[in-house]
Amino acid sequence: MRRLLATLILPCLACAPAAADTIFVSNEKDNTVTVLDSATLKVIKTIPVGKRPRGIAITPDYKEVLVCVGDDDQLDVIDTGTLEVVRRMDTGPDPELLDVDHKGDRVYVANEDDGYVTVLERASGKVLAEIEVGVEPEGMSVSPDDKLVTATSEATSMAHIIDTSTFEVLANILVDTRPRVATFTHDGKHVWVSAEVGGTVAVIDAATYKTVKKLHFEIAGVRPELIQPMGIVFSKDGKQAFVAIGRANRIAVVDTATYEVTDYILTGQRPWHMAISPDGKKLYSANGLTNDMTVIDVATLKAEKSVPVGRLPWGLVIKPD
Numbered sequence: 001m002r003r004l005l006a007t008l009i010l011p012c013l014a015c016a017p018a019a020a021d022t023i024f025v026s027n028e029k030d031n032t033v034t035v036l037d038s039a040t041l042k043v044i045k046t047i048p049v050g051k052r053p054r055g056i057a058i059t060p061d062y063k064e065v066l067v068c069v070g071d072d073d074q075l076d077v078i079d080t081g082t083l084e085v086v087r088r089m090d091t092g093p094d095p096e097l098l099d100v101d102h103k104g105d106r107v108y109v110a111n112e113d114d115g116y117v118t119v120l121e122r123a124s125g126k127v128l129a130e131i132e133v134g135v136e137p138e139g140m141s142v143s144p145d146d147k148l149v150t151a152t153s154e155a156t157s158m159a160h161i162i163d164t165s166t167f168e169v170l171a172n173i174l175v176d177t178r179p180r181v182a183t184f185t186h187d188g189k190h191v192w193v194s195a196e197v198g199g200t201v202a203v204i205d206a207a208t209y210k211t212v213k214k215l216h217f218e219i220a221g222v223r224p225e226l227i228q229p230m231g232i233v234f235s236k237d238g239k240q241a242f243v244a245i246g247r248a249n250r251i252a253v254v255d256t257a258t259y260e261v262t263d264y265i266l267t268g269q270r271p272w273h274m275a276i277s278p279d280g281k282k283l284y285s286a287n288g289l290t291n292d293m294t295v296i297d298v299a300t301l302k303a304e305k306s307v308p309v310g311r312l313p314w315g316l317v318i319k320p321d
Helices: 002-014
Strands: 022-027 032-037 043-048 053-058 064-069 074-079 084-090 095-100 106-111 116-121 127-132 137-142 148-153 158-163 169-174 179-184 190-195 200-205 211-216 232-234 240-244 250-255 261-266 271-276 282-287 292-297 302-308 313-319
Touching: 022 053, 022 282, 032 053, 043 084, 053 095, 053 106, 053 313, 064 095, 074 095, 106 137, 106 148, 116 137, 137 190, 148 179, 148 190, 158 179, 158 190, 179 232, 232 271, 240 271, 250 271, 261 302, 271 313, 282 313, 292 313
Parallel strands: 095 137, 137 179
Antiparallel strands: 022 032, 022 313, 032 043, 053 064, 064 074, 074 084, 095 106, 106 116, 116 127, 137 148, 148 158, 158 169, 179 190, 190 200, 200 211, 232 240, 240 250, 250 261, 271 282, 282 292, 292 302
8 A cells, every 4th residue: 555655646746846936037128027937938927117127136035126227216126926016216317237235134226327336225225325436337246245345337447346334445446348247256255347348357356356367258250349248147156157248149158267268158139147047057148139038058058948028138137936
């Protein structure tokens, strides 16, 4: 009898549906956020938001998704349970990118039009500080220990290191032309900064503020001016970095130990930003000019599927099941 019960139960467990994560994609031209089921890659809902949504972040408790709504000078806050915009926070002019500290208490926002980083209290939306940086700030990354924030300024070609306890700018680091994104490594020892027009990625020591490596990219058959580094994410184990190369329609794969480019993955047109699945097995890219999302298998580094989303998709985040 026990053997019969085991035979009946095991197939049922095997056929149980896999847990699905929820993917949120900001669509700049549609003024929406597309919500997808990671298992089926079907659209669950399309959420209307304010004008020109770009930067997007999810809080550490996964309860809220924060969307920079540039033309409305605010953040729209989406409840991940109800999939509704439940409140809004004033940010100052043209919020571009943002990051949330690991406690979930503070939100750091790059205000492109006025050259400031605005620090908000997440719970209340209260402005805690306005930090002057360079012209046209965009990139924003909080260090793993929450002690530093790095912002980039496109027009001044700089990365700015900010002390989160004093809100003082500790260093202004010159990088190549039009820096877009800053991303701290998992151990917090370095911050990687992409330069869209310069075509490089600077690896900056977070303790000395010195550039220790500059990455260059060459793709056979692709004109150098089309190689435009944008988003940067790291694999779950930190051994690989993925760099979206914009108009080259590819994602570069970089060995973080040797800084060697090991592969290029073909995606839709102009990948902007990316996200890694919570289990580290999938990489997703938002492709601005083909209005789709590419799903990539991290183990094989192969693009598996293209999934339509809204118009001009820009950023994406993932809520674990």
